[in-house]
Amino acid sequence: MNDKPQVIRDTDDDARRQARILLRGARFAAIGVLDPETGFPFVSRVLLGMDSDGAAVILVSNLSAHTTALLADPRASLLTGEPGKGDPLAHPRLTLQCTAENVERDSDTHIRLRARFLARHPKSQLYIDFPDFRFFRLRPERASLNGGFGRAYHLGSDDFLIPKINDDLFGGVDELLRELGGKHPDLGERIAMKFHNAPEGDWRITSVDAHGLELIYKDILIRHEFVTPITNLQELLLELPKSVYPVP
Amino acid sequence: MNDKPQVIRDTDDDARRQARILLRGARFAAIGVLDPETGFPFVSRVLLGMDSDGAAVILVSNLSAHTTALLADPRASLLTGEPGKGDPLAHPRLTLQCTAENVERDSDTHIRLRARFLARHPKSQLYIDFPDFRFFRLRPERASLNGGFGRAYHLGSDDFLIPKINDDLFGGVDELLRELGGKHPDLGERIAMKFHNAPEGDWRITSVDAHGLELIYKDILIRHEFVTPITNLQELLLELPKSVYPVP
Numbered sequence: 001m002n003d004k005p006q007v008i009r010d011t012d013d014d015a016r017r018q019a020r021i022l023l024r025g026a027r028f029a030a031i032g033v034l035d036p037e038t039g040f041p042f043v044s045r046v047l048l049g050m051d052s053d054g055a056a057v058i059l060v061s062n063l064s065a066h067t068t069a070l071l072a073d074p075r076a077s078l079l080t081g082e083p084g085k086g087d088p089l090a091h092p093r094l095t096l097q098c099t100a101e102n103v104e105r106d107s108d109t110h111i112r113l114r115a116r117f118l119a120r121h122p123k124s125q126l127y128i129d130f131p132d133f134r135f136f137r138l139r140p141e142r143a144s145l146n147g148g149f150g151r152a153y154h155l156g157s158d159d160f161l162i163p164k165i166n167d168d169l170f171g172g173v174d175e176l177l178r179e180l181g182g183k184h185p186d187l188g189e190r191i192a193m194k195f196h197n198a199p200e201g202d203w204r205i206t207s208v209d210a211h212g213l214e215l216i217y218k219d220i221l222i223r224h225e226f227v228t229p230i231t232n233l234q235e236l237l238l239e240l241p242k243s244v245y246p247v248p
Numbered sequence: 249m250n251d252k253p254q255v256i257r258d259t260d261d262d263a264r265r266q267a268r269i270l271l272r273g274a275r276f277a278a279i280g281v282l283d284p285e286t287g288f289p290f291v292s293r294v295l296l297g298m299d300s301d302g303a304a305v306i307l308v309s310n311l312s313a314h315t316t317a318l319l320a321d322p323r324a325s326l327l328t329g330e331p332g333k334g335d336p337l338a339h340p341r342l343t344l345q346c347t348a349e350n351v352e353r354d355s356d357t358h359i360r361l362r363a364r365f366l367a368r369h370p371k372s373q374l375y376i377d378f379p380d381f382r383f384f385r386l387r388p389e390r391a392s393l394n395g396g397f398g399r400a401y402h403l404g405s406d407d408f409l410i411p412k413i414n415d416d417l418f419g420g421v422d423e424l425l426r427e428l429g430g431k432h433p434d435l436g437e438r439i440a441m442k443f444h445n446a447p448e449g450d451w452r453i454t455s456v457d458a459h460g461l462e463l464i465y466k467d468i469l470i471r472h473e474f475v476t477p478i479t480n481l482q483e484l485l486l487e488l489p490k491s492v493y494p495v496p
Contacts, residue, residue, distance in 0.1 A: 032280030032289030041280030
């Protein structure tokens, strides 16, 4: 919420894009849950992952207060969009309200989330398999985007949903990433530098979905949203390199 | 909450000190409130001020979602302690649960909070007197300190309370600050550099209380906690310069 008088603007594609990037490009978030003992909100910090359908993902210990709270009441809120220098209220930020879904260990969902979370947060390897750790999927319900002073928008759950890609041709995203990495070892770096003004570095593409891809180098995460969503992986294999390599 | 298995440690003076600095040294915070329409938590970002008794202070627009929420239910939570580079969960952070008290315009409390908030956030001058803005005092109820992996503590409301200083001898803190500033123009800079490893700069002392003082330079805020609380301003006038100036 912006603290200057304002009205809510009509949500357009630019606002949707900004909101998605704020959620999908966040390595961590402030999470608000309902304290089951007092009914007070309880805000703490969590590492953030993302499922292939756009749901946010957290990995939490059973000993933590937010785990106890989410098991008692699945209503939660995430704040993403970290301020840099200057006025903290001038920086864009997103408030998401979401419903937590507990993920059963060794389920297909668990296996998928574990792989995606590890790719994004390699250091979580130290505790990701501890028996008292669990994943929650946080299904977006609605959101408020504050794009800076006087730029407030409301968004719905559909605005955060990522459609499934037809990946029959390639046996899945992992195989595509290997194929792309083999053919174009510096593809991630080129995308990061050309579109995101990022420094040189070993930028890895750690995940791909219909709306975009994720680039990681050291502790920096970039969410690269495509201009147009893709519908199958072959399309991506053809189009993505064209956007950053000179035409032969 | 830490996401590694842990037990809660016994709260000692070091933990209290770290928790106070995390709250009192924060320019902004994530605030969680209860959404009156849905019952979901709602987490957004606010600039933070501090009252002379240690209560957190926010300045908010009547149009913002958190204002509507706090007027309907005063239960709130603040998260402070911003991560820098590296693992976001390795950085100390504080979850405070607090009760919001609406501050009547032109009350003594309003006048005091306005002056303190302006000293800390000079740019708020642009909107601090707008008729639809209001202050809330956020009275600490309890807190969880996460001092980094495996270092979790619980704190109570008393741990955040600042006792009143006897300021009869000086006509108040403002006068003391003028006196100190006149005698020792670089006192703030010396404290910042000696005790906080801060860069050179025009560090201003913007407030003083029984537990410490606040130093501001550009967009950086440092909370300097005294080793021993003071009981009157004369003590401070004598002791504070001694800590940073060579003995003549």
